[in-house]
Amino acid sequence: MLFKFPNAEKSPGDYMHEGILYCGHCKTPKSCRIEGIPALLPIFCKCSKESYQRMDEEMKRQRELAxxxxxxxxxxxxxxxxxxxxxxxxxxxxxxxxxxxxxxxxxxxxxxxxxxxxxxxxxxxxxxxxxxxxxxxxxxxxxxxxxxxxxxxxxxxxxxxxxxxxxxxxxxxxxxxxxxxxxxxxxxxxxxxxxxxxxxxxxxxxxxxxxxxxxxxxxxxxxxxxxxxxxxxxxxxxxxxxxxxxxxxxxxxxxxxxxxxxxxxxxx
The missing domain is CATH 3.40.50.300 (P-loop containing nucleotide triphosphate hydrolases)
Known part of the structure; x- marks a missing residue:
């Protein structure tokens, strides 16, 4: 069974530029292409990274408080x-x-x-x-x-x-x-x-x-x-x-x- 690569998901406001999906909010790439793989692979845009970092910091804070x-x-x-x-x-x-x-x-x-x-x-x-x-x-x-x-x-x-x-x-x-x-x-x-x-x-x-x-x-x-x-x-x-x-x-x-x-x- 062949592995199926996930495609980057487009959210409202996102846009395509030179075949790459960009975040409509922070204007940084949400996808990338790798030679030999037809799918548009998802990556974290800048605001997604920051959001996950905030979530991670909050989880650490909650663990410290506990x-x-x-x-x-x-x-x-x-x-x-x-x-x-x-x-x-x-x-x-x-x-x-x-x-x-x-x-x-x-x-x-x-x-x-x-x-x-x-x-x-x-x-x-x-x-x-x-x-x-x-x-x-x-x-x-x-x-x-x-x-x-x-x-x-x-x-x-x-x-x-x-x-x-x-x-x-x-x-x-x-x-x-x-x-x-x-x-x-x-x-x-x-x-x-x-x-x-x-x-x-x-x-x-x-x-x-x-x-x-x-x-x-x-x-x-x-x-x-x-x-x-x-x-x-x-x-x-x-x-x-x-x-x-x-x-x-x-x-x-x-x-x-x-x-x-x-x-x-x-x-x-």
Missing amino acids: KIEKLKQGLHGAIYHKFVFEKDVRPDSNASLVSRGYVSNWEKMKEGNIGIMFSGDVGTGKTFYAACIANEIIEKYKNSVLMISVSEIINADISVKDELFEKISAVSLLILDDVGAERRTSYGYEQFENIINLRDLSGKPLVITTNLSIAEIRKPPDIAYSRAYDRIDRMCPQKLVLTGTSFRKRIAEQKRRKAMEILGEDCI
Whole structure:
């Protein structure tokens, strides 16, 4: 059976010139002739090439967005998704500069297994900066991140916990939020030590946020936590102590003022 070559198809506005079909829109050839082949063979005109390139770029963009969306499933908390450097109200603070520098030098941080400890009182921005790092690493490097509180891991159902422990070892960056706030039980300690041990053995970076001071990490009141905290101290050589007005109080005040503008002072 002989192969039948396809003929170039003529669309409205197209025209023939010297035996070649031209696109009526971009005025470039839509066909060509090859010696020995009677058919007028189709080729891409300029606007068709550009159209396919746009389609290809859009498909790549959609694949990138889908990949990022999947990676962001590792952020266990809707609030984590909202924290980005663009919303930083203290861009000149040491915590902000170090966090941004950590992201800019992520490949070196990852290779050197260098983590960060964010320490400070409630509402000072520890979780905010940790989540900013998480979102930026996902967006910029397409690397996997697991950001989760220690309590959520400890209290997770056994079927979920197995998957979480696999991720603790596998992800490029593990961020443990609110270290020290978990229930102080023998089971809780055992699970916490397993988490830190797994991450330590993975040789990958760890970032933590905690209300505990650096002194409490190095000399914990509860001696049972000494070994795990000693590992954290080693795994997170970059330590940032955040102070100042509570982010939450500041946001609450901003909302109160906004409500006053809308409803009037007498209603607040």
